[in-house]
Amino acid sequence: MKFEGITDVFFDLDHTLWDFDKNSALTFKKIFKINNVKADVDHFLTHYEPINLKYWRLYRNNEINKTDLRYERLSETFKLINFKAEDELIHKLSEDYITHLSTFNHLFENTFEILDYLSLNYNLHIITNGFNEVQYKKMSHSKIDHYFKTITNSEIAGVKKPNPEIFNFALNLANTTVNKSVMIGDSYEADILGAKNIGMDVVFFDLRNMTVDANIRQINNLIQLKNFL
Template sequence: MTDIKHIFFDLDHTLWDFDKNSALTFRKIFDIHNVNVELDTFLNTYEPINFKYWKLYREEKVTKSELRYGRLNEAFNGINVSVSDKLIHQLSEDYINYLTTFNHVFDNTHEILDYLSHNYELHIITNGFEEAQEKKLKASKLNHYFKTVTNSEMAGVKKPNPKIFKLALDLANARPEESLMIGDSLEADVQGSINVGMKSVYFDYKDANYVKNHTRITSLIQLKDFL
């Protein structure tokens, strides 16, 4: 890719291994509160529900608190485990507090950021909650790579809304035509960035969704092939 000067990354599911860190967090908080469920069974039910709630959150159809409560409540209902509202609220709070104590990143994350940082300015655009994303970047030793970090709470909207991309470009002093977005969501990251004139790379980390007409990678190290 030519003429690229700025590279914008999503954080969760792109650099920071959300699935692994989330599973470790649930194991910890279930142990703390003596929640007797089989973790894999819970996660298999929870993950699509969480995905659904994040889509609703992006579309402004649920609030942050509704997301945090609703995804847990539906997951426990889905595996027929009765949990009190009080405990769900406590688990929701503890999940956020403990999530950033686990900081696995995807393979080659530091290597590719070291490689790219010599020739590009690097930035983050994330829909994640501000307080959590800052902790993730610091604890996983990623924060020093990025000149700017734009989150949805700063922008007042979530990806794929063009306003968050335009804010990120303004903060980075970057033009769309010289900017590239890399992320795991075809809707939020890829199409959202294309809609404002940026180039994009789809990170299909599960290697499960072949798509036409988009640059697609399944490993971050593949960015060396064209950057």
């Protein structure tokens, strides 16, 4: 069943439109080569990905800052795989990662198709917790920036999803109201519950087959948004 009365569609960026895991893996392969890191990158990534999610959760909850996030996720992973990495190398990899991440721009299947479709009838927007200095580059380099009327970043808003203030900031920036808006994202806590808590309609982009509230609309391919919008 399609939503009614919607004028504005808000997307998360990483893990929703921009294929973070694939682009991140390619970035690590590149910067390991640049810095002559002899650790097996695939073995590293197997451990890094859940550790990264853990530190992003801490960052989202304001328990660590951006600098700590960037350093600790690498340090903990290297320790776990028993690879001795000096602080200097970890700091260098941390900087190189941010520098090179936006040079890889794989998007999820049907991203362009659904943005073309939705942009005909809706105002499109981004709400992201990602770092300000890389999110715009990701969108520009992947050629999706022109679809979006506004981009709300947690560093600009001063709060992170799921804090209701970032959603209200985004609504004000977009000059729209909660009853005319829908949020689409992959994080059940940050995107879906965060938006629902202020009364916004939601669509959960679920690639992990999570068990969630049966009343929440779910998709596992972006083209399925045509069922609701």
